[in-house]
Amino acid sequence: MSEFLAIDFTNPWNFSLFTITTFGIIFFRYLLISGVYHYVFYKLFQEKFIKNVINFKPKEIQQFRTEIIRSAITSFIFALSGTILLILWKAGYTGIYLEWSTYSLWYLPVSLLVAMLIHETYYYWLHRWMHRPKIYRLVHKWHHDSIETTSFTAFSFHPIESILQALMIPVLIIFLPMHLSILLLFLIIMTISATINHAGIEIYPASFNRHWLGKWIIGATHHDLHHKQFRYNFGLYFTFWDRWMKTESPKSDEWFEKHANH
Ligand SMILES: [Zn+2]
Numbered sequence: 403m404s405e406f407l408a409i410d411f412t413n414p415w416n417f418s419l420f421t422i423t424t425f426g427i428i429f430f431r432y433l434l435i436s437g438v439y440h441y442v443f444y445k446l447f448q449e450k451f452i453k454n455v456i457n458f459k460p461k462e463i464q465q466f467r468t469e470i471i472r473s474a475i476t477s478f479i480f481a482l483s484g485t486i487l488l489i490l491w492k493a494g495y496t497g498i499y500l501e502w503s504t505y506s507l508w509y510l511p512v513s514l515l516v517a518m519l520i521h522e523t524y525y526y527w528l529h530r531w532m533h534r535p536k537i538y539r540l541v542h543k544w545h546h547d548s549i550e551t552t553s554f555t556a557f558s559f560h561p562i563e564s565i566l567q568a569l570m571i572p573v574l575i576i577f578l579p580m581h582l583s584i585l586l587l588f589l590i591i592m593t594i595s596a597t598i599n600h601a602g603i604e605i606y607p608a609s610f611n612r613h614w615l616g617k618w619i620i621g622a623t624h625h626d627l628h629h630k631q632f633r634y635n636f637g638l639y640f641t642f643w644d645r646w647m648k649t650e651s652p653k654s655d656e657w658f659e660k661h662a663n664h
Pocket residue numbers: 529533542546628
């Protein structure tokens with residue numbers, strides 16, 4: 403690790419090499435998670451899909467292609483953000499730490515939860531703003547081109563939206579101390595949650611929407627309604643902002659119960 407950290411990443415050659423490598427990892431991880439997720443659930447529960455999404459008709463293949471190209475651009479922007487984060491870390495501007503004993507062990511899950519709550523708040527309000535008509539047409543429409551979403555929609559954003567999303571991590575990590583492994587776990591949760599919420603199949607058990615904890619967690623049917631109705635369900639991981647701001651779709655429970663695994 404110390405040898406790796408000794409590298410000067412502000413050097414254009416090292417900067418490019420690290421960014422391209424990170425791009426490869428992020429994009430491959432996206433293809434792998436989305437591909438495996440879709441394949442496994444489609445093989446097992448074909449009849450449970452919200453729409454019988456993939457019959458590989460030309461229009462659907464075109465949607466896949468568009469989503470994957472847009473996700474490649476997003477992956478590159480996320481990789482750039484990763485390199486910038488690394489430079490900031492090396493320069494001592496971030497709260498990233500490596501020694502487990504730097505903070506108490508209870509701080510590890512707490513820092514993850516705090517990061518998710520801050521991300522939720524940032525994304526909810528950014529998302530509301532992106533639905534203003536002028537901003538929507540410029541920034542957010544690309545993501546909504548997928549009305550019947552698939553696991554490949556997870557990273558399908560306009561580059562401006564990708565930049566707005568990517569900005570959050572370096573800014574957050576300047577203020578919030580996080581162990582490197584917790585930061586990486588946070589990034590993995592982010593990717594898996596985006597896949598779950600777009601895959602077009604509800605994986606949470608029946609009555610999850612009425613469970614004391616489950617009702618606060620967003621799943622595929624919740625976000626599916628956002629893509630279909632536009633004016634409801636703006637949240638990312640949790641439902642609390644939608645509930646407080648009264649933007650939760652009145653159809654949420656009905657849609658969940660219709661598609662959850664009974
Ligand atoms: Zn939206």
